[in-house]
Amino acid sequence: MSENTDIGHGFVPSGQLQLGVFFQGVNSGTVWKAPESGSQTDFESFRQLAQTAERGLFAAFFLGEGLRLREHQGRPHALDVAGRPDAQTMLAALAAVTNKIGLVATQNTTYNDPAHLAHRLASLDLISGGRAAWNVVTTDNAWTGANFRRGGYLDHADRYVHAEAFVQTAKRIWDSWEAEAISASETAATWSAPDSIRPVQHTGAHYTVDYEPRLPRTAQHRPVLFQAGDSPEGRDFAARQADVIFSAHPGLDAALIFRRDIVARTVAAGRGANEVQIMPASEFILAATPQEAREKQAWVRSLQIGPEQAIAYLEQFWGRELSGYDPDGPLPDIDPVVEETSETRGSGFHGAKARQLADQWRAEALDKGLSIRQFVSGKTSRADATFSGSYTEIADLLARYAAVGAVDGFNISPWLIPTGLDDIVNHLVPELQARGVYPTDYVGTTLREHLGLPLPQRAESSATLSHA
Amino acid sequence: MSTADHPRTGFLALELDGDGAHPAAWRAARHAPTELLSGVRIRSTVLAAESAGFHVATFSDGPVGPAGSDIAARLDAVQRAAFAGPITRSIILVPEVDTVFTEPFHVATQLASLDYVTAGRAGWLVAASGSEGEGAAVGRSAVAGAGRAAEAAAAVEVSRRLWDSWEDDAVIRDVDSGRYLDVDKLHYADFETDPDFPGEGYSVKGPAIIPRPLQGQLPVVAPAELLADGLAVGSPDSGVDAVLVTAPSLEELGEAVAQVRSRGAVSVIAELDVVLDARGQRAKERLAQLDAQTPWPSNRSRYVGDAAGLVDFLSELLATADGVRLHPAVLDVELDELSRLVLPELRRRGVLAPSTPETTFRALLGLGQATNRYATAGH
Ligand SMILES: Cc1cc2nc3c(=O)[nH]c(=O)nc-3n(C[C@H](O)[C@H](O)[C@H](O)COP(=O)(O)O)c2cc1C
Numbered sequence: 001m002s003e004n005t006d007i008g009h010g011f012v013p014s015g016q017l018q019l020g021v022f023f024q025g026v027n028s029g030t031v032w033k034a035p036e037s038g039s040q041t042d043f044e045s046f047r048q049l050a051q052t053a054e055r056g057l058f059a060a061f062f063l064g065e066g067l068r069l070r071e072h073q074g075r076p077h078a079l080d081v082a083g084r085p086d087a088q089t090m091l092a093a094l095a096a097v098t099n100k101i102g103l104v105a106t107q108n109t110t111y112n113d114p115a116h117l118a119h120r121l122a123s124l125d126l127i128s129g130g131r132a133a134w135n136v137v138t139t140d141n142a143w144t145g146a147n148f149r150r151g152g153y154l155d156h157a158d159r160y161v162h163a164e165a166f167v168q169t170a171k172r173i174w175d176s177w178e179a180e181a182i183s184a185s186e187t188a189a190t191w192s193a194p195d196s197i198r199p200v201q202h203t204g205a206h207y208t209v210d211y212e213p214r215l216p217r218t219a220q221h222r223p224v225l226f227q228a229g230d231s232p233e234g235r236d237f238a239a240r241q242a243d244v245i246f247s248a249h250p251g252l253d254a255a256l257i258f259r260r261d262i263v264a265r266t267v268a269a270g271r272g273a274n275e276v277q278i279m280p281a282s283e284f285i286l287a288a289t290p291q292e293a294r295e296k297q298a299w300v301r302s303l304q305i306g307p308e309q310a311i312a313y314l315e316q317f318w319g320r321e322l323s324g325y326d327p328d329g330p331l332p333d334i335d336p337v338v339e340e341t342s343e344t345r346g347s348g349f350h351g352a353k354a355r356q357l358a359d360q361w362r363a364e365a366l367d368k369g370l371s372i373r374q375f376v377s378g379k380t381s382r383a384d385a386t387f388s389g390s391y392t393e394i395a396d397l398l399a400r401y402a403a404v405g406a407v408d409g410f411n412i413s414p415w416l417i418p419t420g421l422d423d424i425v426n427h428l429v430p431e432l433q434a435r436g437v438y439p440t441d442y443v444g445t446t447l448r449e450h451l452g453l454p455l456p457q458r459a460e461s462s463a464t465l466s467h468a
Numbered sequence: 469m470s471t472a473d474h475p476r477t478g479f480l481a482l483e484l485d486g487d488g489a490h491p492a493a494w495r496a497a498r499h500a501p502t503e504l505l506s507g508v509r510i511r512s513t514v515l516a517a518e519s520a521g522f523h524v525a526t527f528s529d530g531p532v533g534p535a536g537s538d539i540a541a542r543l544d545a546v547q548r549a550a551f552a553g554p555i556t557r558s559i560i561l562v563p564e565v566d567t568v569f570t571e572p573f574h575v576a577t578q579l580a581s582l583d584y585v586t587a588g589r590a591g592w593l594v595a596a597s598g599s600e601g602e603g604a605a606v607g608r609s610a611v612a613g614a615g616r617a618a619e620a621a622a623a624v625e626v627s628r629r630l631w632d633s634w635e636d637d638a639v640i641r642d643v644d645s646g647r648y649l650d651v652d653k654l655h656y657a658d659f660e661t662d663p664d665f666p667g668e669g670y671s672v673k674g675p676a677i678i679p680r681p682l683q684g685q686l687p688v689v690a691p692a693e694l695l696a697d698g699l700a701v702g703s704p705d706s707g708v709d710a711v712l713v714t715a716p717s718l719e720e721l722g723e724a725v726a727q728v729r730s731r732g733a734v735s736v737i738a739e740l741d742v743v744l745d746a747r748g749q750r751a752k753e754r755l756a757q758l759d760a761q762t763p764w765p766s767n768r769s770r771y772v773g774d775a776a777g778l779v780d781f782l783s784e785l786l787a788t789a790d791g792v793r794l795h796p797a798v799l800d801v802e803l804d805e806l807s808r809l810v811l812p813e814l815r816r817r818g819v820l821a822p823s824t825p826e827t828t829f830r831a832l833l834g835l836g837q838a839t840n841r842y843a844t845a846g847h
Contacts, residue, residue: 078649083679085581092547093585115605123544146673147573208607308646
């Protein structure tokens with residue numbers, strides 16, 4: 001490998017990896033057409049995946065969030081899995097049937113109230129014995145806002161200003177009870193020690209909070225904070241506030257570049273070089289031999305992007321119906337009818353110049369001799385996010401990530417529910433353990449302990465008003 | 469149901485909040501205050517209630533306190549019910565959820581999700597406190613009277629529309645056509661508050677982000693005072709399905725039940741505080757000791773006495789009410805007595821509905837299959 005592995009700023013690779021599992025619930029990455037594809041909503045699917053992950057000593061079980069159903073050409077998008085439970089409600093239920101694994105809820109800052117969300121996350125953290133985390137996202141579009149009282153009230157430019165004030169308020173709420181606020185015995189004079197709970201006030205541009213926090217600190221003091229959002233503002237926000245980044249840079253070179261960037265931002269924010277961990281989103285397609293893995297990958301891809309998905313994908317960029325085109329033929333020769341692209345709403349992409357993009361794609365497909373389906377499959381399943389190969393090959397590759405400190409772990413999106421982790425837990429995990437880069441047992445009971453994160457410092461005194 | 473040989477049967481609900489309904493209950497609990505806020509505590513109380521034969525567990529929410537002498541903390545009610553879901557089989561799990569200061573879209577999603585993790589054993593106890601403190605937490609002002617009822621009614625309507633916004637068979641997984649969903653079976657909720665809505669109006673687009681709940685529509689339970697302020701007892705699957713009734717005294721409770729029933733409520737649930745003889749002490753003494761620590765303000769009628777008297781009282785009450793919700797003074801103590809002496813005797817007398825594994829809240833309330841407001845003929 002030729003990559004420059006120096007990170008700088010005193011960053012020290014831990015030499016270890018953690019795994020998380022991301023039950024996606026939407027998008028084309030989840031195969032629903034295979035005979036073994038299970039329910040996306042039955043509790044049993046969630047239970048089975050979480051318990052398999054726990055058997056494999058995974059640090060965390062993730063749930064995503066999309067607060068409006070995806071649409072294609074003005075109607076709900078029909079071709080991919082869709083419809084998923086509220087993250088925290090599901091995780092509270094999973095807390096009852098798991099013992100160690102961390103429980104991570106993706107929750108939006110734009111369409112929640114800080115006092116309510118902080119309370120619910122603290123509640124999940126207590127119910128699970130210190131296993132909760134919040135994956136902070138800032139999706140702000142007015143299209144999503146149409147489901148909420150407040151509507152699309154927030155400028156895109158303000159999303160992280162708002163998010164940061166929100167997260168700071170949440171931290172103050174989590175830190176508002178003194179460490180020993182609750183009496184240790186039922187014979188004590190009072191249930192809580194006098195003056196051990198401070199109200200939290202915040203007055204800012206976007207909201208006002210005047211709140212008597214209702215929950216004490218948790219076994220891990222407060223929920224772990226993940227962050228997902230890749231803009232420069234998002235990265236700086238993570239460098240200041242987060243414990244872990246759920247990143248979009250899994251390829252080794254890209255991961256190293258991202259690590260350097262995050263370390264520099266973290267140090268600039270006055271924190272230590274190792275204080276923010278990185279776990280990229282990733283997909284694993286594994287088998288006993290490289291040849292079998294290649295065949296499996298081709299099969300998975302054919303199920304992820306069928307002919308209908310391939311055409312629908314292009315329609316979003318062309319802005320017109322393309323059902324007359326052969327999915328196994330070349331890209332459409334006609335031009336887009338729109339100026340800006342509008343990818344399936346809710347999939348989290350941005351507009352681009354349509355005609356330019358179409359020209360570029362046609363040239364690319366022609367050059368590589370790709371059909372519509374092959375081309376779209378390549379675009380939707382980012383090659384760098386897929387780890388495909390034999391168990392030993394991939395274990396070697398991951399050990400290399402650990403050695404250079406490119407990432408702290410991987411957040412795996414199974415392409416099959418609920419059995420998509422079985423081969424990873426049965427075959428990859430032992431290979432990683434044999435290479436000394438993966439835990440052989442849970443080291444503690446809280447998510448913070450699994451991740452090797454220190455207990456947090458208390459947030460600034462809640463008497464101070466912050467302005468944002 | 470009722471025949472000449474068998475009396476009418478009813479159900480029993482138990483409120484599982486904190487250490488019991490009495491503010492000083494924590495002093496008589498069988499655990500340290502530091503052990504209250506945990507999954508372990510939820511597990512032990514809900515399993516005890518289920519094995520005692522209670523049909524329903526409810527979970528209060530909202531502010532507690534003030535901090536100091538008594539309990540000042542409370543876990544989220546939906547999460548407590550969700551945690552209880554996978555570890556129980558028959559007990560119905562009903563969290564209280566506010567309607568005034570919450571986002572109706574989130575509430576609908578959370579409750580639909582609760583129905584999935586409880587295998588169809590979820591309900592919704594509608595709250596609308598509208599208090600100044602709860603408003604200040606989210607930067608809003610107090611809401612009172614008709615304003616509260618209007619917020620509650622709007623939030624219930626939003627949930628009901630969102631729960632119907634996926635028809636039962638919207639997930640088709642049709643490999644031939646490549647479609648996971650039949651888009652014709654998804655519907656926009658397009659809710660808008662009325663022009664004369666007393667608060668700040670709003671709209672909710674939909675569809676839901678989760679398929680239709682397993683029960684189709686979760687049963688909605690509301691306190692009678694919200695009905696008095698204008699929340700409607702609907703036809704089935706609109707408005708409220710069951711009403712909680714309070715009265716200032718035991719003697720007036722039966723009459724209050726009858727009154728609400730005459731207004732057309734589908735189910736009527738009587739509210740009752742309970743203090744029993746226990747641990748070799750008379751109920752009266754136990755209550756006096758607790759009251760000496762902290763007075764117990766409650767708008768519910770209260771039974772204070774022995775188990776046999778409670779059995780008689782409940783037998784009579786269940787002849788008119790569909791169910792009774794008990795608020796135990798001290799959860800650990802009262803639940804022991806209820807489970808040992810009260811529920812077995814009520815069962816022997818045949819006044820309790822059977823508790824059935826894998827039942828639904830709709831089945832317990834005698835609600836049929838929920839029709840879908842959006843389902844079109846021909847589907
Ligand atoms: C790997 C990854 C996963 C994400 N998952 C979600 C999600 O489930 N729900 C969501 O609303 N946003 C999700 N996002 C975050 C949004 O993309 C982000 O909040 C938004 O794009 C604004 O941030 P940005 O401009 O910094 O990208 C994810 C982001 C990344 C990188």
